[in-house]
Amino acid sequence: MIIVEHLAKSIGPEQTPVLRDIGFRMESGELIGLLGASGSGKTTLLRCLALRDKWDKGNFRVDGTDILQGGFGGRVKIRREWAFLEQNAQLNPTRTALKNVLIGQAAQTPLWRRLTGMVRSDDYMGAMDELERIGLLDKAKMKTGQLSGGERQRVAIARALVHGAKVILADEPVTGLDPKSAQSIMETLRELCKESGLTVVAIIPLELAERYATRLWVLDNGRIRHDVSGRRLTSQERAGLL
Numbered sequence: 001m002i003i004v005e006h007l008a009k010s011i012g013p014e015q016t017p018v019l020r021d022i023g024f025r026m027e028s029g030e031l032i033g034l035l036g037a038s039g040s041g042k043t044t045l046l047r048c049l050a051l052r053d054k055w056d057k058g059n060f061r062v063d064g065t066d067i068l069q070g071g072f073g074g075r076v077k078i079r080r081e082w083a084f085l086e087q088n089a090q091l092n093p094t095r096t097a098l099k100n101v102l103i104g105q106a107a108q109t110p111l112w113r114r115l116t117g118m119v120r121s122d123d124y125m126g127a128m129d130e131l132e133r134i135g136l137l138d139k140a141k142m143k144t145g146q147l148s149g150g151e152r153q154r155v156a157i158a159r160a161l162v163h164g165a166k167v168i169l170a171d172e173p174v175t176g177l178d179p180k181s182a183q184s185i186m187e188t189l190r191e192l193c194k195e196s197g198l199t200v201v202a203i204i205p206l207e208l209a210e211r212y213a214t215r216l217w218v219l220d221n222g223r224i225r226h227d228v229s230g231r232r233l234t235s236q237e238r239a240g241l242l
Protein backbone atom coordinates (compact mmCIF):
# COMPACT_ATOMS: atom_id res chain seq x y z
CA MET A 1 0.00 0.00 0.00
CA ILE A 2 1.29 3.44 -0.96
CA ILE A 3 0.02 6.33 1.13
CA VAL A 4 0.64 9.99 0.35
CA GLU A 5 -0.75 12.74 2.58
CA HIS A 6 -0.59 16.53 2.29
CA LEU A 7 2.14 16.63 -0.37
CA ALA A 8 2.97 20.26 -1.14
CA LYS A 9 5.53 21.65 -3.57
CA SER A 10 6.33 25.19 -4.70
CA ILE A 11 8.54 25.93 -7.68
CA GLY A 12 10.68 28.68 -9.18
CA PRO A 13 12.20 31.92 -7.90
CA GLU A 14 8.77 33.12 -6.77
CA GLN A 15 8.11 29.79 -5.05
CA THR A 16 4.78 29.42 -6.82
CA PRO A 17 2.68 26.69 -5.19
CA VAL A 18 2.15 23.92 -7.77
CA LEU A 19 1.08 21.06 -5.51
CA ARG A 20 -0.91 22.30 -2.53
CA ASP A 21 -2.36 19.25 -0.83
CA ILE A 22 -2.05 15.95 -2.64
CA GLY A 23 -3.29 12.82 -0.91
CA PHE A 24 -4.11 9.29 -2.03
CA ARG A 25 -3.86 5.58 -1.27
CA MET A 26 -2.74 3.27 -4.03
CA GLU A 27 -2.64 -0.52 -4.17
CA SER A 28 -0.36 -2.73 -6.20
CA GLY A 29 -1.71 -3.57 -9.67
CA GLU A 30 -3.42 -0.21 -10.21
CA LEU A 31 -2.98 1.66 -13.49
CA ILE A 32 -3.68 5.31 -12.86
CA GLY A 33 -4.29 7.82 -15.61
CA LEU A 34 -3.03 11.20 -14.40
CA LEU A 35 -5.00 14.00 -16.02
CA GLY A 36 -5.17 17.76 -15.67
CA ALA A 37 -4.87 20.98 -17.61
CA SER A 38 -1.48 22.05 -18.93
CA GLY A 39 0.55 23.42 -16.02
CA SER A 40 -1.62 21.75 -13.38
CA GLY A 41 1.42 19.98 -11.92
CA LYS A 42 1.24 16.46 -13.36
CA THR A 43 4.96 16.17 -14.10
CA THR A 44 5.81 17.82 -10.80
CA LEU A 45 3.73 15.21 -8.97
CA LEU A 46 5.52 12.35 -10.73
CA ARG A 47 8.91 13.95 -10.04
CA CYS A 48 8.07 14.30 -6.35
CA LEU A 49 6.91 10.68 -6.12
CA ALA A 50 10.13 9.55 -7.83
CA LEU A 51 12.08 11.72 -5.33
CA ARG A 52 13.58 13.65 -8.24
CA ASP A 53 12.16 16.81 -6.66
CA LYS A 54 12.23 17.60 -2.97
CA TRP A 55 8.91 17.71 -1.15
CA ASP A 56 8.17 20.93 0.75
CA LYS A 57 5.99 18.91 3.10
CA GLY A 58 3.90 15.79 3.31
CA ASN A 59 3.93 12.16 4.39
CA PHE A 60 4.93 9.29 2.12
CA ARG A 61 4.62 5.66 3.24
CA VAL A 62 5.20 2.54 1.15
CA ASP A 63 4.29 -0.83 2.67
CA GLY A 64 4.70 0.65 6.14
CA THR A 65 8.07 2.30 5.45
CA ASP A 66 8.22 6.03 6.07
CA ILE A 67 10.02 7.24 2.94
CA LEU A 68 10.78 10.82 3.93
CA GLN A 69 11.39 10.57 7.68
CA GLY A 70 12.49 6.97 8.03
CA GLY A 71 16.17 7.32 7.20
CA PHE A 72 18.14 6.29 4.16
CA GLY A 73 16.39 2.91 3.63
CA GLY A 74 13.14 4.44 2.41
CA ARG A 75 14.84 6.53 -0.25
CA VAL A 76 16.86 3.56 -1.42
CA LYS A 77 13.61 1.59 -1.70
CA ILE A 78 12.10 4.21 -4.02
CA ARG A 79 15.26 4.47 -6.13
CA ARG A 80 15.43 0.69 -6.48
CA GLU A 81 11.77 -0.16 -6.92
CA TRP A 82 10.26 2.90 -8.59
CA ALA A 83 11.11 3.81 -12.17
CA PHE A 84 10.53 7.24 -13.65
CA LEU A 85 10.01 7.12 -17.42
CA GLU A 86 10.67 10.59 -18.71
CA GLN A 87 9.10 12.06 -21.83
CA ASN A 88 10.84 10.69 -24.93
CA ALA A 89 12.45 7.59 -23.45
CA GLN A 90 15.97 8.44 -22.34
CA LEU A 91 17.95 5.79 -24.19
CA ASN A 92 21.39 5.70 -25.72
CA PRO A 93 20.60 5.70 -29.48
CA THR A 94 23.97 4.25 -30.45
CA ARG A 95 23.54 1.14 -28.30
CA THR A 96 21.31 -1.83 -28.98
CA ALA A 97 17.96 -2.37 -27.30
CA LEU A 98 19.56 -5.18 -25.31
CA LYS A 99 22.43 -2.95 -24.07
CA ASN A 100 19.98 -0.23 -23.11
CA VAL A 101 17.96 -2.73 -21.10
CA LEU A 102 21.10 -4.09 -19.46
CA ILE A 103 21.90 -0.57 -18.23
CA GLY A 104 18.87 -1.07 -15.98
CA GLN A 105 20.81 -3.68 -14.10
CA ALA A 106 23.75 -1.41 -13.34
CA ALA A 107 22.45 -0.70 -9.83
CA GLN A 108 22.72 -4.38 -8.92
CA THR A 109 25.97 -4.99 -10.82
CA PRO A 110 29.35 -4.85 -9.08
CA LEU A 111 31.53 -1.92 -10.08
CA TRP A 112 34.25 -4.09 -11.64
CA ARG A 113 31.73 -5.68 -14.03
CA ARG A 114 30.42 -2.27 -14.99
CA LEU A 115 33.96 -1.00 -15.62
CA THR A 116 35.01 -4.03 -17.66
CA GLY A 117 31.69 -4.20 -19.50
CA MET A 118 31.35 -7.90 -18.67
CA VAL A 119 27.78 -9.13 -18.56
CA ARG A 120 26.70 -12.10 -16.44
CA SER A 121 24.70 -14.67 -18.35
CA ASP A 122 21.88 -14.29 -15.78
CA ASP A 123 21.70 -10.58 -16.54
CA TYR A 124 21.70 -11.27 -20.25
CA MET A 125 18.90 -13.82 -19.90
CA GLY A 126 16.92 -11.48 -17.65
CA ALA A 127 17.16 -8.67 -20.21
CA MET A 128 16.15 -11.00 -23.05
CA ASP A 129 13.19 -12.25 -20.97
CA GLU A 130 11.93 -8.71 -20.47
CA LEU A 131 12.38 -7.85 -24.15
CA GLU A 132 10.34 -10.92 -24.99
CA ARG A 133 7.67 -10.01 -22.43
CA ILE A 134 7.17 -6.60 -24.06
CA GLY A 135 7.28 -8.07 -27.57
CA LEU A 136 10.67 -6.79 -28.73
CA LEU A 137 12.82 -9.90 -28.77
CA ASP A 138 13.36 -9.67 -32.52
CA LYS A 139 14.71 -6.11 -32.17
CA ALA A 140 17.11 -6.88 -29.31
CA LYS A 141 20.22 -6.37 -31.43
CA MET A 142 19.04 -3.21 -33.18
CA LYS A 143 20.34 0.19 -32.12
CA THR A 144 17.58 2.11 -30.35
CA GLY A 145 18.21 5.07 -32.69
CA GLN A 146 16.76 2.88 -35.46
CA LEU A 147 13.64 1.92 -33.52
CA SER A 148 10.25 3.60 -33.73
CA GLY A 149 8.99 5.81 -30.90
CA GLY A 150 6.70 3.03 -29.64
CA GLU A 151 9.52 0.51 -29.70
CA ARG A 152 11.77 2.90 -27.78
CA GLN A 153 9.07 3.27 -25.14
CA ARG A 154 8.96 -0.51 -24.87
CA VAL A 155 12.72 -0.65 -24.37
CA ALA A 156 12.37 1.91 -21.58
CA ILE A 157 9.64 -0.20 -19.96
CA ALA A 158 11.75 -3.37 -20.28
CA ARG A 159 14.66 -1.51 -18.69
CA ALA A 160 12.46 -0.50 -15.76
CA LEU A 161 11.23 -4.08 -15.33
CA VAL A 162 14.70 -5.57 -15.44
CA HIS A 163 15.65 -3.06 -12.80
CA GLY A 164 13.00 -4.72 -10.64
CA ALA A 165 10.49 -1.87 -10.84
CA LYS A 166 7.34 -2.39 -8.79
CA VAL A 167 6.04 1.06 -9.65
CA ILE A 168 6.42 2.92 -12.94
CA LEU A 169 5.82 6.66 -13.10
CA ALA A 170 5.44 7.48 -16.77
CA ASP A 171 5.52 11.06 -18.05
CA GLU A 172 3.56 11.05 -21.31
CA PRO A 173 4.67 7.59 -22.47
CA VAL A 174 2.54 7.68 -25.61
CA THR A 175 2.96 11.31 -26.69
CA GLY A 176 4.05 11.50 -30.33
CA LEU A 177 3.10 7.91 -31.09
CA ASP A 178 0.59 6.87 -33.73
CA PRO A 179 -2.74 5.60 -32.28
CA LYS A 180 -1.91 1.94 -32.83
CA SER A 181 1.47 2.13 -31.07
CA ALA A 182 -0.06 4.17 -28.25
CA GLN A 183 -2.77 1.54 -27.71
CA SER A 184 -0.24 -1.22 -27.83
CA ILE A 185 1.90 0.44 -25.12
CA MET A 186 -1.20 0.90 -22.98
CA GLU A 187 -2.22 -2.73 -23.48
CA THR A 188 1.24 -3.84 -22.39
CA LEU A 189 1.13 -1.69 -19.27
CA ARG A 190 -2.36 -2.92 -18.41
CA GLU A 191 -1.30 -6.53 -18.80
CA LEU A 192 1.77 -6.01 -16.60
CA CYS A 193 -0.39 -4.43 -13.90
CA LYS A 194 -2.89 -7.25 -14.03
CA GLU A 195 -0.47 -10.13 -14.21
CA SER A 196 2.56 -9.08 -12.23
CA GLY A 197 1.11 -6.53 -9.83
CA LEU A 198 3.06 -3.65 -11.34
CA THR A 199 1.64 -0.26 -10.34
CA VAL A 200 1.64 2.51 -12.94
CA VAL A 201 0.88 6.21 -12.75
CA ALA A 202 0.93 7.64 -16.27
CA ILE A 203 0.22 11.01 -17.81
CA ILE A 204 -1.86 9.97 -20.80
CA PRO A 205 -4.63 11.45 -22.94
CA LEU A 206 -8.17 11.20 -21.58
CA GLU A 207 -9.47 8.74 -24.17
CA LEU A 208 -6.66 6.26 -23.45
CA ALA A 209 -7.00 6.80 -19.72
CA GLU A 210 -10.71 6.02 -19.86
CA ARG A 211 -10.06 2.92 -21.91
CA TYR A 212 -7.06 1.42 -20.12
CA ALA A 213 -6.64 2.89 -16.65
CA THR A 214 -8.24 1.33 -13.59
CA ARG A 215 -8.44 4.74 -11.96
CA LEU A 216 -8.38 8.37 -13.07
CA TRP A 217 -6.96 11.34 -11.20
CA VAL A 218 -7.76 14.88 -12.28
CA LEU A 219 -5.29 17.42 -10.91
CA ASP A 220 -6.60 20.91 -10.37
CA ASN A 221 -5.37 23.79 -8.23
CA GLY A 222 -2.68 21.62 -6.64
CA ARG A 223 -5.06 18.87 -5.54
CA ILE A 224 -6.48 15.64 -6.90
CA ARG A 225 -9.85 17.17 -7.63
CA HIS A 226 -11.44 13.96 -8.92
CA ASP A 227 -10.42 10.39 -8.12
CA VAL A 228 -12.55 8.06 -10.22
CA SER A 229 -12.60 4.28 -10.64
CA GLY A 230 -14.70 2.06 -12.87
CA ARG A 231 -16.36 4.78 -14.92
CA ARG A 232 -15.69 7.59 -17.35
CA LEU A 233 -15.47 11.21 -16.29
CA THR A 234 -18.67 13.22 -16.23
CA SER A 235 -18.82 16.33 -18.42
CA GLN A 236 -18.39 18.43 -15.28
CA GLU A 237 -15.25 16.51 -14.31
CA ARG A 238 -13.91 16.84 -17.85
CA ALA A 239 -14.30 20.60 -17.66
CA GLY A 240 -11.33 20.68 -15.25
CA LEU A 241 -9.05 19.38 -17.98
CA LEU A 242 -9.34 22.48 -20.14
Ligand SMILES: Nc1ncnc2c1ncn2[C@@H]1O[C@H](COP(=O)(O)OP(=O)(O)OP(=O)(O)O)[C@@H](O)[C@H]1O
Residues within 6 Å of the ligand: 011, 012, 013, 018, 036, 037, 038, 039, 040, 041, 042, 043, 044, 045
Ligand atom coordinates in the same frame (compact mmCIF):
# COMPACT_ATOMS: atom_id res chain seq x y z
N1 LIG B 1 11.81 24.52 -13.08
C1 LIG B 1 10.72 25.28 -13.03
N2 LIG B 1 10.82 26.61 -12.73
C2 LIG B 1 9.72 27.39 -12.68
N3 LIG B 1 8.46 26.92 -12.90
C3 LIG B 1 8.32 25.63 -13.19
C4 LIG B 1 9.44 24.72 -13.28
N4 LIG B 1 8.96 23.49 -13.58
C5 LIG B 1 7.62 23.62 -13.67
N5 LIG B 1 7.24 24.88 -13.44
C6 LIG B 1 5.85 25.39 -13.43
O1 LIG B 1 5.09 24.57 -12.57
C7 LIG B 1 3.80 24.37 -13.11
C8 LIG B 1 3.51 22.88 -13.21
O2 LIG B 1 4.37 22.31 -14.19
P1 LIG B 1 4.23 20.80 -14.62
O3 LIG B 1 5.25 20.56 -15.69
O4 LIG B 1 4.28 19.95 -13.42
O5 LIG B 1 2.76 20.78 -15.22
P2 LIG B 1 2.06 19.71 -16.16
O6 LIG B 1 0.68 19.54 -15.64
O7 LIG B 1 2.91 18.48 -16.27
O8 LIG B 1 2.02 20.50 -17.54
P3 LIG B 1 1.96 19.97 -19.07
O9 LIG B 1 0.69 19.18 -19.21
O10 LIG B 1 1.90 21.25 -19.87
O11 LIG B 1 3.20 19.18 -19.33
C9 LIG B 1 3.76 25.09 -14.45
O12 LIG B 1 3.12 26.33 -14.26
C10 LIG B 1 5.21 25.27 -14.80
O13 LIG B 1 5.38 26.44 -15.56
